[in-house]
Amino acid sequence: MPRPRSLTKSDLGAAALAVIDRDGLSALTMRAVAKELRMATMALYRYVADREELENLVIDVMLADLDVSTPADSPWRDRVTTLLHRMRAAVSAHPATVPLMPRHRERSAATLRWMEAMLAVLTEGGFAGAERVIAQRTLVAFLLGFLQNEHYASINAPATAAIAQLSPDEYPTLTETAAQARKMSVTDEFHGGLAIVLRGLANDS
Structure with missing residues (x-):
């Protein structure tokens, strides 16, 4: 195959992102990206090891246009x-990349910019020292957990339906919760969960 003049x-x-979007994360190989x-596959090694x-580059490309600015006069x-909604939207647009986020969040330049913006906002909100560490990590943990749950729940949607059909006599709360979960949108879940986390952080700040 002819080699491009420059990359x-x-x-x-x-x-690499195109390969993932089309064929899934498991399809990401040096050969697939070269194709x-x-x-030629060996020519790709002139650019990446x-x-x-490659995975790290995927995150940077996916988040290249992520806006990390926020109004300074807003709470x-x-x-x-x-910031959390923007990150979720950017990643959710490429759902197969979700497993890459926890793996590369501290190596990608794009995620580092986002984390810096988050920390600046928390600092202006009165968080410092250990409290700021805990606040930041709690918010990131919520986001990553939600993204993974959203991704795998969409794959395993029949499992939730099956739980909702279990015996309500044996699993009364579980079946009721599963039935309610089937009626909710992922956006409602994200809003609700984030509101709970932020209330907790506000009470401790």
């Missing part, structure tokens, strides 16, 4: 909510 890291990340770029570096909870 950028963004070109590689975009090609996407119409180049391995799949792990800190509103600003945190905005």
Whole structure:
């Protein structure tokens, strides 16, 4: 296959993301990305060392346009909510990439910019020292957990339906909760869960 005259890291990340979007995360290989770029597999190693570096580029490309600005005069909870919603929207647009987020969140330049913005908002909200560490990690844990739950729940939707059909005599609360879960949108779940987390952080700040 002919080799392109030049490639950028963004070109590689975009090609890798295209492979993931089309064929799933398990399909991401150096060979698949090289094929996407119409180049020889060995030529790809001139640009990246391995799949792990490709994964990192995927995150950077996926979040390249993520806006991390927020109105300085808005309450800190509103600003945190905005940043979390933007990140969730960016990742949810490429659901097969969800498993990459916890793996690369501290190596991707894009996620580091987002984390810096989050910490700046928390600082302006009065968080410092250990409290700021806990607040940031709690919010990130909620986001990552929600993204994974959203991703795998969509794959395993029949499981929730099956739980809702269990014996209500034996599992009264579980069946009631599963039935309610089937009626809720993921956006409602995200709003509700984040509101609970932010209330807890506000009470402790």
